Amino acid sequence: MMNVLDLIEGLGASITGSLKRLGLLARFFINLLRVIAPMLKRVDLHIKQIYFVGVRSLAITIVSGLFVGMVLAVQGYEVLQRFGSVESLGSLVALSLVRELGPVVAALLFAGRAGSAMTAEIGLMVATEQIAAMDMMAVNPMARVIAPRFVASIIALPILAMIFSTAGIIGSYMVGVELIGIDSGAFWSQMRVSVDFRVDVLNGLYKAIVFGIAVGLLSVFEGYYSAPTAEGVSSATTRTVVISSLTILVLDFVLTVLMFRGLN
Amino acid sequence: MNRSRTNLAVGFFVALGMAAVVFMALKVGNLASFDSSEGYQLEAxxxxxxGLKVRAPVKSAGVVVGRVEAIYLDGETYEGVVQIRIRPQYRFSNDTIASILTSGLLGEQYLSLEAGGDPQYLNDGGRFTKxxxxxxxxxxxxxxxxxxASEGSGDRK
Structure with missing residues (x-):
C-alpha cells in the first residue's frame, strides 16, 4: 500500500518538477527578450559569439553535409534505378536536403558542437561566481553574457543550415554525376523543376531559424541554471544536447505538418 | 584573439551563407526561371x-512557358478546371489545343499547348476551347x- 503511494508521489513530484522547470524557462525567455533589443547596439559582442558558434562549426557542418549528400546519392541511386528513373536523383537529394536534412542535421550538429559549449561556458561562469560578480558591478549578466549568445545562435544556425544543404547537393553531385555517371543536365534540371525557392528553400530557412531559437534558448538556460559544481556543469551540458535534440526533432515534425500539409 | 581577424572570419561566414542561398535560388530552385506573379492567366x-498537380509545368513544343496555378472541380459541369499562368512574352491563338501529357513513363504530368492557326490570340482570363x-x-x-476482341470476332466471320 505504501509502495503504491510512494510511486504516485514520485510521479507527482516529477511532473511538478518539470512544470516548475518549464515555468522557469518561460520567465527566463521573457527576461531575455527584454534585454535583447538594447544589446543589439553592441555589435562587437555578437560578432565574437557568431565567430564561436558559427564560424567554428563551419568545418563539421560542411564535412557532414558533403557526406550526407554522398550517401543520399548512393542510396537514392540504388532505389531509383529499379524504376529506371535515376535522373530524378537530383530532385530527390535536393528536396530531402533543403526541406528536412539541412535544417535538422545542421541543428543537431549545432546543438552538439556549439550549444554544449555555450552551456559549459555559462555554467562555469556561474560556478566560479563570475555571473554574481557582474551583478555586483551593476552589469546585467543577462544582457552582457546571455543575450549575445542567444542572438548569435539565431543568426548562425540558418546560415549553417543553408551551407549544409549546399554542401550536401555538391556531395551528391560528385557521387551521382562524377562517380556513378548520371547525366549532369538531367540532374540539375530535375532538381530545378521540383524545388521551389519560396516553398522549399524558404520553409527550410524558417525551420532553421526556429531551431536556432530553440537550441540557443535551451543552451543558455541550462548553463545559467546549472548547479555550481563540476558535476552540475557536466549534467547541464548533457541535458542541453539531449533536450535540444529532442526539441529539434519534435519541432521539425510540427513545422513540417504546418508547412507542407496543404501543398498538394 | 585579434578582433579584426574575428570580424574577417564572421564576414566570410555570412558571405558563405549568402552564397549558399544564391546557389539555392539560382541553381537548385526555380526562382530565376519563373516569377509566379508575372504573366497572364488562362483556363482549360x-x-x-x-495526376496533374499545382505548379506542374506548362509546355509548348517542350519548352516551359508557364505553370499550373490552381486546379478545382466545376460543381455544375463536373469538369476539372485548370488555371495556368503563362509568361508574358508568349501568346497563344484561340484554337490552341491544351492536353495533359506525361513526361516519360513514370514522370510527372504536364500541360501541353499546341498552337493553332487562328489569328486571334487568347487574352488574360481566356479559356481554351479544345x-x-x-x-x-x-x-x-x-x-x-x-x-x-472486336478484331478477333471480325476475323472469324
Missing part, C-alpha cells in the same frame, strides 16, 4: 485531369482489349 477545362484529357491507363487497357 478537362473531363479528367489525371482540350484533351489525361490518359488513364485503365481506360486505355480497356479500350485496347475491346478493340482486340
Amino acid at each position: 477545362r478537362f473531363d479528367n485531369i489525371g 482540350t484533351q484529357s489525361a490518359m488513364v491507363l485503365e481506360k486505355l487497357i480497356a479500350q485496347f482489349l475491346y478493340s482486340k
Whole structure:
C-alpha cells in the first residue's frame, strides 16, 4: 500500500518538477527578450559569439553535409534505378536536403558542437561566481553574457543550415554525376523543376531559424541554471544536447505538418 | 584573439551563407526561371485531369512557358478546371489545343499547348476551347482489349 503511494508521489513530484522547470524557462525567455533589443547596439559582442558558434562549426557542418549528400546519392541511386528513373536523383537529394536534412542535421550538429559549449561556458561562469560578480558591478549578466549568445545562435544556425544543404547537393553531385555517371543536365534540371525557392528553400530557412531559437534558448538556460559544481556543469551540458535534440526533432515534425500539409 | 581577424572570419561566414542561398535560388530552385506573379492567366477545362498537380509545368513544343496555378472541380459541369499562368512574352491563338501529357513513363504530368492557326490570340482570363484529357491507363487497357476482341470476332466471320 505504501509502495503504491510512494510511486504516485514520485510521479507527482516529477511532473511538478518539470512544470516548475518549464515555468522557469518561460520567465527566463521573457527576461531575455527584454534585454535583447538594447544589446543589439553592441555589435562587437555578437560578432565574437557568431565567430564561436558559427564560424567554428563551419568545418563539421560542411564535412557532414558533403557526406550526407554522398550517401543520399548512393542510396537514392540504388532505389531509383529499379524504376529506371535515376535522373530524378537530383530532385530527390535536393528536396530531402533543403526541406528536412539541412535544417535538422545542421541543428543537431549545432546543438552538439556549439550549444554544449555555450552551456559549459555559462555554467562555469556561474560556478566560479563570475555571473554574481557582474551583478555586483551593476552589469546585467543577462544582457552582457546571455543575450549575445542567444542572438548569435539565431543568426548562425540558418546560415549553417543553408551551407549544409549546399554542401550536401555538391556531395551528391560528385557521387551521382562524377562517380556513378548520371547525366549532369538531367540532374540539375530535375532538381530545378521540383524545388521551389519560396516553398522549399524558404520553409527550410524558417525551420532553421526556429531551431536556432530553440537550441540557443535551451543552451543558455541550462548553463545559467546549472548547479555550481563540476558535476552540475557536466549534467547541464548533457541535458542541453539531449533536450535540444529532442526539441529539434519534435519541432521539425510540427513545422513540417504546418508547412507542407496543404501543398498538394 | 585579434578582433579584426574575428570580424574577417564572421564576414566570410555570412558571405558563405549568402552564397549558399544564391546557389539555392539560382541553381537548385526555380526562382530565376519563373516569377509566379508575372504573366497572364488562362483556363482549360478537362473531363479528367489525371495526376496533374499545382505548379506542374506548362509546355509548348517542350519548352516551359508557364505553370499550373490552381486546379478545382466545376460543381455544375463536373469538369476539372485548370488555371495556368503563362509568361508574358508568349501568346497563344484561340484554337490552341491544351492536353495533359506525361513526361516519360513514370514522370510527372504536364500541360501541353499546341498552337493553332487562328489569328486571334487568347487574352488574360481566356479559356481554351479544345482540350484533351489525361490518359488513364485503365481506360486505355480497356479500350485496347475491346478493340482486340472486336478484331478477333471480325476475323472469324
